[in-house]
Amino acid sequence: MTNDVSNSNALYERAKALIPGGIYGHYGYYVRETGPKFFSKSDGSHFWDVDDNEYIDYMCAYGPMILGYNHPRVDEAALAQLKAGNTVSLASPVMVDLAETLIDMVTAVDWALFSKNGGDGTALAALVARAATGRKKLVKITNGYHGVAAWMQAEGSPGTTLSDSAEVIEIPWNDITALQKVIDQYPNDIAGFISSPYDHTVFSDNTLPAEGYWQEIETLCRKNGIVIIVDEVRTGFRIHLNGANVEYGFTPDLICFGKAIGNGYPLAALTGSDALKQAAQDVYFTGTQFFNAAPMAAARATLLELQEIDGANQMIDYGNRLKQGMVDIASSHGYNLNISGVPAMPYFRLTNVRRRTHAAWIDECVKRGSYMLANHNNFISTAHSDADLKRTFEIVDEAFTAMGPASAQPESTTASA
Numbered sequence: 059m060t061n062d063v064s065n066s067n068a069l070y071e072r073a074k075a076l077i078p079g080g081i082y083g084h085y086g087y088y089v090r091e092t093g094p095k096f097f098s099k100s101d102g103s104h105f106w107d108v109d110d111n112e113y114i115d116y117m118c119a120y121g122p123m124i125l126g127y128n129h130p131r132v133d134e135a136a137l138a139q140l141k142a143g144n145t146v147s148l149a150s151p152v153m154v155d156l157a158e159t160l161i162d163m164v165t166a167v168d169w170a171l172f173s174k175n176g177g178d179g180t181a182l183a184a185l186v187a188r189a190a191t192g193r194k195k196l197v198k199i200t201n202g203y204h205g206v207a208a209w210m211q212a213e214g215s216p217g218t219t220l221s222d223s224a225e226v227i228e229i230p231w232n233d234i235t236a237l238q239k240v241i242d243q244y245p246n247d248i249a250g251f252i253s254s255p256y257d258h259t260v261f262s263d264n265t266l267p268a269e270g271y272w273q274e275i276e277t278l279c280r281k282n283g284i285v286i287i288v289d290e291v292r293t294g295f296r297i298h299l300n301g302a303n304v305e306y307g308f309t310p311d312l313i314c315f316g317k318a319i320g321n322g323y324p325l326a327a328l329t330g331s332d333a334l335k336q337a338a339q340d341v342y343f344t345g346t347q348f349f350n351a352a353p354m355a356a357a358r359a360t361l362l363e364l365q366e367i368d369g370a371n372q373m374i375d376y377g378n379r380l381k382q383g384m385v386d387i388a389s390s391h392g393y394n395l396n397i398s399g400v401p402a403m404p405y406f407r408l409t410n411v412r413r414r415t416h417a418a419w420i421d422e423c424v425k426r427g428s429y430m431l432a433n434h435n436n437f438i439s440t441a442h443s444d445a446d447l448k449r450t451f452e453i454v455d456e457a458f459t460a461m462g463p464a465s466a467q468p469e470s471t472t473a474s475a
């Protein structure tokens with residue numbers, strides 16, 4: 059590690075001249091002045107930036123990388139399919155094989171439709187819920203992210219109109235009473251309830267479902283004819299390989315997958331119950347690239363591999379060990395480190411110092427070769443190794459040493475705060 063990111067910065071300047079924002083969207087949002095901005099190569103759980111600094115990658119490309127970069131089984135499947143044909147005038151048999159593999163694995167669902175991005179699936183889910191119920195409104199969780207379509211963006215976002223979100227109602231996470239109130243206010247007008255399995259909002263501690271929450275949601279939705287849409291685009295295969303709903307003990311009607319399903323090859327899926335199959339068939343849903351066969355072959359290999367190696371539990375185990383070790387190291391420097399969310403998607407926050415100090419500590423970790431984000435959940439993959447864990451602990455310790463003790467930070471509170 060040289061800490062030098064001058065090649066990244068030079069590229070960023072060139073990009074800004076030609077590409078709005080230079081680096082846009084979520085990648086752009088998390089650009090840090092002192093951090094790397096462009097990669098040169100990746101392998102396993104690591105990537106290298108264009109200045110040749112090597113990082114243990116705890117963002118996993120914001121989720122897609124679940125088995126490690128350049129995973130041989132996945133790449134071989136994709137390359138073989140590429141050679142045989144990728145984007146052709148007919149569908150590929152691998153689409154059927156993939157559907158069978160996915161439906162066998164995700165126990166609550168009976169069919170799958172494939173697309174490219176998670177947002178394709180969540181948008182389709184909304185259409186299916188409306189088509190099936192003949193109702194307009196959708197209930198979502200406050201600040202819950204489901205993609206960039208206008209109806210999913212916050213009211214007043216640039217380029218959207220008030221009518222885009224007119225039929226979307228937001229309620230707080232873990233709040234059954236709020237859902238009951240909305241149902242009372244709009245009886246027979248709510249088509250669907252869309253939510254991630256747990257609250258992984260950015261810029262705040264992530265919150266798991268309260269005991270019995272999903273069961274109560276299920277009861278209320280069933281009673282009132284509301285379609286339950288679980289957005290597993292981010293969580294997919296990192297909580298439970300059979301669906302996060304299995305972990306939390308409920309049965310949804312539609313589940314959206316994306317990100318990790320193809321270990322980085324572009325693919326997303328909307329899956330659903332038999333009861334909604336006809337509605338899914340009635341809705342017009344397509345895209346020029348939706349039938350690319352190589353990403354489907356990659357996804358099938360990814361899912362088979364995850365099952366064979368018990369991937370979710372591997373990531374959960376690593377996440378638990380990472381959490382314990384990091385919390386202890388933080389504590390030895392006087393810092394309270396809160397790690398929230400599920401083990402394979404840890405959200406870090408130093409609770410006894412200012413947010414700025416927390417971000418500075420993450421920057422110190424990044425500079426030393428552990429790529430993490432301060433205000434977004436991070437991700438574990440099955441490629442993260444014991445050597446990565448050991449090195450991460452060293453980096454975390456060195457980063458705290460460089461920061462100095464918590465008591466020396468501006469506005470720090472006591473370690474028990």
Ligand SMILES: Cc1ncc(COP(=O)(O)O)c(C=O)c1O
Binds near residue numbers: 180290291
């Ligand atoms: C929970 C959730 N839903 C939907 C999406 C949208 O997926 P995509 O960016 O692939 O369209 C994301 C992306 O981050 C997500 O985290």
